[in-house]
Amino acid sequence: MFNSAFFMFRLVLAVATLASVSLADTCDDVTALGGIEVVSHRLSLQYIREQKQYWSTAAGDLKPSCLLYPQTTDELVAIVSILRDNNETFAVKSGGHNPNNYFSSVHGGPLISTAKLNQVTLDPEAETVRVGPGNRWEDVSEALQRTGYSAVGGRIGNVGVGGYILGGGLSFMSTQYGWAANSVLEFELVLPNATVISVTDSSSPDLFRALKGGGNAYGVVASFLLQAYPQGEVWGGVLTYLSTPKTDAAMLRAIREFTEHYPDEKAAIIPTAILTAGGALNIWILFVYYNGPSPPAGTFDAFAALQPFANTARTQSYHSLVTSNNFAVVEGSVYHIGTETMPLPDAANVAVLDDIYEHWKQVRSSILLVPGMVGNVAFQPLPRGMARIAREKGGDLLDLDDSVDRVVLAITVSHLLDVNSPRIQDALRSGYSGMREIVLQATREGRLPEAYLPLFMNDGFYEQDYFGRLSLEMAELAARVQEEVDPSGMFRNRTGGFKP
Template sequence: MARLTSSFLTLLLSSLAVLVKADTCSEVASTTAIEVSTPLQVSYIAEQQEYWSTSCAALKPSCIIFPKNASEVAKVISILNTNSERFAVKSGGHSPNNEFASVAGGPLISTQRMDGVIIDQATGIVRAGPGNRLDGIAAKLQGTGWTFVGGRIGNTGIGGLILGGGLSYMSAQYGWSASSVIGYELILPNATVTTVTATSDPDLFKSLKGGGNNFGVVTTYILQARRQGLVWGGNVAYARSPTTDARLLKAVRDFTEYNTDPKAAVIVTAERTNINLIDSWILFLFYDGPTPPSGMFTNFTTAVGVPIVNTCRTRTYADLMAFSNWVIVPASIITIGTETIPLPSLSNQDILTSIHAHWRNVSSTVLAVPGIIASIAFQPFPKAIASEAQSRSQDLIDVPPDADRMILEINYSFLLPSDYNRMADTMEATYNGVRQRVLAAQQVGKLPDVYLPIFMNYGFYRQDYFGRLKPESRELARSVAERVDPDGLFRTRTGGWKP
């Protein structure tokens, strides 16, 4: 009996030890000096508020871990390898897709403390931590004469932006944000710290450009910065009317095809809400220089009429990034979806009109939803962007410069969690309707039959990101993920699209 009791006690103690070991938060807190924050602590509460969407903030991690460097991240990953907990890694928290950078009941690794920016003034090579946001890195580089080819909204974290590709005001000059990466300091799923370059591991290097969070944790981005002086930019807004619709849709179509100045960029956004019956167009205009050439943006300004608002002016790039944060809707659930379309010819301009009308029809069905703000952005994706991206670095997106395209960004923000499923269905109906119109136009020869990947940074969780890549890109991502993560740490225990 004593022997049986002793054996039972040994088994019980062993089981309890496994259970304790299985708790990443307790293990990190008790065996390392890494900062661990629990739900009642101020740092935990503050970090949970740093999501663009309240649906992500509503997912409560068991703790938030704040590593300060690569070795600390490696320790956390090593501990995660001893258990089966789901976890997430967060850069800026701008992805509104639940569990892409958020988690319920498991540990959240926040990169907030890894926000260093070191620049070699002679070469423009920058080492930047994933805890940086675009406005932060722009401010740190201000005065150096260099800048990072980042996105358009300052509050965006550089980690998610770069791993998804990253579309920039300067993409016609330099390709994707990822095109400027020359190396990654990466914590592999087996907790090994390595530096990935085009020569050290070309397949992994390529897979990190458009492959998302499937290959480990990037702790430093080694970037080639670009020379930067004063820029010109801001927003122009117009009240919506059928005439304004037609003129702006034609203006953005013509800009995509005919603009030959890679320093110029535009985003043309239609927005509507039930708040004070707002129904408007908001334009983002940018020129990489203190003043745009005469007539550069005439089709977006004087040809349309007198704007309600015009904030365009000469400014620093850091100022533009900080100014852009007005677009973030506080205390709201946000959903973002996307489609890529071939640019219609002048004779088939009605396709853009049809897509815009489709968006208006679908968004009309949810205008009574509390706090609703609906928008669709028409973003030029000319051959120049594809050409610059391909010439600088291979990536999974791999768009050839064979046609001009547009990337559409579709946004719905609203207040109540009870409306989440309805709004997810609305989002799906919106981008599916765009896709159906494109396929129908291609079948009758009104649009060219070209490769149309989904842009990861704008993708909705229901969209098939890897399924829309070229088969060889999808297979490369799958094979690399299986090679570097044979036990499926990132492939099975984190959110996001999986190859």
């Protein structure tokens, strides 16, 4: 589906073309360099395979002019140098998890696939691991599983490293170590001017902060140097419940209690309400995690008391857990994701959570008969302790304070046919905008505390104002740094993604 972001890119490209004597072709120029793999034939198996590596089939249906596969930082620099000197629309792809068209996909321009920038190099003495953006988190966990270390990463193994970290990255380990971005020690960054720099807190503090939650606005990351943490066996899996009015109410109250009285920083949950097309299946699934071989007694008692009809939680390796969670990826579907952030209500006002959930139930009823529709809403705890840890580790672009506990709401809708995307996107907009209004109204009424509520980039719909919801200080920093590193607007105007 061609969304408004694409038309903006094409307009910029058209204007630039009129101003040029000729428009350079990146695919031909990279081919002429020699040594860099270029795939241009749309019917080749590699081209088809690469385009199937998107979570959303709509993104995969876009047709790049060619696929470029740099294997080294120098090759990535060479590609960016060619792009710098022409006017082509382009995209950079890590795992293809983001479902927004043109964020990591492109139609008619070159696609830089980082698939071969896939190093995972552990330094056990320094307790660091250098990770390439072409990895998925299952690749990282597999490489590290017998080393006694892990990195803060995705809760589903299939998620790509690059976009996940640059969007902040919410992890099972976030209540221990903060956002995934908070464990980055260095970004190896190819700037829009085709120079490569090491970005650290000491070398470039403002750019370092902007990259921790700033997305792809500042260049292409060739590798991340991450803090590695000691890792043994973990306990985790999925609890599944039938959705009934009684269970819904009890689940929301259990989520509230768990988030406020966070039982253990090693524990994590992802509660998700799921409805399939026609109402054939209406359930809750609860991802549970404990960073140890078994949780202390009482940690998850409130959820066990709701009597799940299925429970896969067990002691296993971290790699086994994140790969088993890949069942959550519905292949062959068009995906759309939107988000909202809310402060946690106190026990007397837990009904605000009921209001949020009832609103979503009304919205999803409008798309119940869309073929292949699966509609989810996740209530992801963001306890104030996590905000403290993030600040202690140097902060990030979201810059959360620890005055309140928060919940990140994530709406995900998948379906079969892209022709139904306008209808699904209308429902998605109604979903997150209605949740926002419920939060604002409850705040005005005193049922929710006043709070700073930025959006979580990784779950954002392309129309949402990610940078506009940051604090004024962080929004100004993000825009200033973007102008400093990309004065010509190469990454601002010629590729998708949220931009300051």
